[in-house]
Amino acid sequence: HKSQAWSALFSEPMSDLVKRYTASVDFDKRLWQADIQGSLAHAGMLAAQGIIPAGDLAEIQRGMAQVKQEIESGAFEWKLDLEDVHLNIEARLTQLVGDAGKRLHTGRSRNDQVATDVRLWLRGEIDVLSGLLTELQKSLLALAEQNADVILPGFTHLQVAQPVSFGHHMLAYVEMFSRDAERLADVRKRVNRLPLGAAALAGTSYPLDREAVAKALGMEGVCQNSLDAVSDRDFAIEFTAAATLAMVHVSRLSEELVLWMSQNFGFIRIADRFTTGSSIMPQKKNPDVPELARGKTGRVAGHLVALVTLMKGQPLAYNKDNQEDKEPLFDTVDTLRDTLRIFIEMMGGITVNKEAMEAAARKGFATATDLADYLVKKGLPFRDAHEVVAHAVKTAQAMGVDLSELPLAKLQEFNASIGQDVFQVLSLRGSLDARNVVGGTAPAQVRAQVARHRQRLG
Numbered sequence: 001h002k003s004q005a006w007s008a009l010f011s012e013p014m015s016d017l018v019k020r021y022t023a024s025v026d027f028d029k030r031l032w033q034a035d036i037q038g039s040l041a042h043a044g045m046l047a048a049q050g051i052i053p054a055g056d057l058a059e060i061q062r063g064m065a066q067v068k069q070e071i072e073s074g075a076f077e078w079k080l081d082l083e084d085v086h087l088n089i090e091a092r093l094t095q096l097v098g099d100a101g102k103r104l105h106t107g108r109s110r111n112d113q114v115a116t117d118v119r120l121w122l123r124g125e126i127d128v129l130s131g132l133l134t135e136l137q138k139s140l141l142a143l144a145e146q147n148a149d150v151i152l153p154g155f156t157h158l159q160v161a162q163p164v165s166f167g168h169h170m171l172a173y174v175e176m177f178s179r180d181a182e183r184l185a186d187v188r189k190r191v192n193r194l195p196l197g198a199a200a201l202a203g204t205s206y207p208l209d210r211e212a213v214a215k216a217l218g219m220e221g222v223c224q225n226s227l228d229a230v231s232d233r234d235f236a237i238e239f240t241a242a243a244t245l246a247m248v249h250v251s252r253l254s255e256e257l258v259l260w261m262s263q264n265f266g267f268i269r270i271a272d273r274f275t276t277g278s279s280i281m282p283q284k285k286n287p288d289v290p291e292l293a294r295g296k297t298g299r300v301a302g303h304l305v306a307l308v309t310l311m312k313g314q315p316l317a318y319n320k321d322n323q324e325d326k327e328p329l330f331d332t333v334d335t336l337r338d339t340l341r342i343f344i345e346m347m348g349g350i351t352v353n354k355e356a357m358e359a360a361a362r363k364g365f366a367t368a369t370d371l372a373d374y375l376v377k378k379g380l381p382f383r384d385a386h387e388v389v390a391h392a393v394k395t396a397q398a399m400g401v402d403l404s405e406l407p408l409a410k411l412q413e414f415n416a417s418i419g420q421d422v423f424q425v426l427s428l429r430g431s432l433d434a435r436n437v438v439g440g441t442a443p444a445q446v447r448a449q450v451a452r453h454r455q456r457l458g
């Protein structure tokens with residue numbers, strides 16, 4: 001076989017180095033199930049169209065059943081000499097069933113075969129990832145519901161801005177992960193189209209029934225241009241872009257977990273099984289999991305850049321460059337899948353230190369905006385109210401107290417319209433409850449939003 005040469009045309013075999021350089025079986029063997037699935041659908045159609053005898057189809061089915069069993073049991077011998085998953089499986093099939101195996105590749109090329117396999121495989125992985133995104137959202141919803149009334153400082157520029165509900169904060173991530181799930185569902189439509197029938201690049205002279213193959217494989221339709229069918233990897237890039245965004249969201253959450261776990265915040269504890277100790281400092285518990293997730297986001301973003309760069313400038317149609325799509329794509333799936341799995345569990349095991357969060361929210365004049373809004377409701381133009389409150393904050397700062405700790409008489413020096421009702425407005429709870437607008441942080445809104453998300457997720 002190929003250890004000699006491709007065919008009679010070749011006058012010398014490949015060197016071992018070239019063989020290793022061009023082979024992909026070490027990594028693309030993970031496509032084996034999709035490869036068999038695609039081949040069986042192709043063979044079924046060949047027989048239905050009278051292109052191969054029905055007896056050959058039966059032989060191919062019998063042989064493939066054995067190949068499958070050999071791969072599953074680990075008995076299958078993967079050969080580097082046979083370059084990739086496709087040639088390995090076809091060669092073994094032919095060993096098992098003879099001429100019927102040799103007829104399988106009628107009207108097909110590895111170019112449309114590999115594109116089909118990757119799409120089938122990715123479709124399955126997308127479904128797994130979508131399920132994990134749903135679970136992660138549910139895990140965050142539970143946390144949001146339990147902590148709808150827990151108050152922490154909301155930041156802008158990492159400076160105390162306004163108090164927010166911790167539940168509301170968690171719901172922000174639910175929004176992000178729900179968009180990620182939407183994106184995957186959208187990408188899936190373009191992944192789920194059939195290249196088979198494009199053959200090498202120009203289509204084929206056999207009377208193939210492409211629609212029947214698409215239907216047999218549960219695909220939404222056939223790729224409409226043979227040149228594009230074998231060379232398009234948009235679906236892989238789109239998927240990796242969606243995965244990168246999901247990782248970016250995990251990474252932002254990770255950064256907050258790391259920060260919140262720091263002694264200087266003390267807002268949360270992560271279950272011990274997600275932290276590690278130090279080999280020198282006995283007191284340490286480090287948030288290695290979120291840190292690593294933050295780091296792995298760079299790895300996935302790198303895969304996106306690799307894939308875009310891989311496709312840039314490739315002439316039509318198939319080029320061997322495309323074999324390089326697999327490792328970045330596989331690693332993207334593995335990294336995102338493991339990260340989501342671990343976050344589903346980790347977020348479920350977070351302990352919230354309500355007192356520390358609220359104490360932090362009482363620093364930094366988080367309700368200064370509420371005082372300005374209060375003055376506006378008393379008739380001041382907002383810009384004037386803003387200025388009045390700036391003076392009040394300056395005074396409180398000098399006295400080392402919060403606005404809510406200034407005596408009423410002192411507050412009235414800044415504006416005479418301030419009354420006893422200001423203290424409710426200046427409280428953290430009052431500030432939260434006041435933001436009772438859809439998408440706002442009022443605990444009532446948080447609870448309503450949790451209910452809406454639960455309904456959406458079913």
Ligand code: ARG
Nearest residue numbers: 024084110111114320322323
């Ligand atoms: N292993 C190849 C890939 O991953 C399969 C297609 C090879 N086709 C070819 N004409 N060299 O893209």
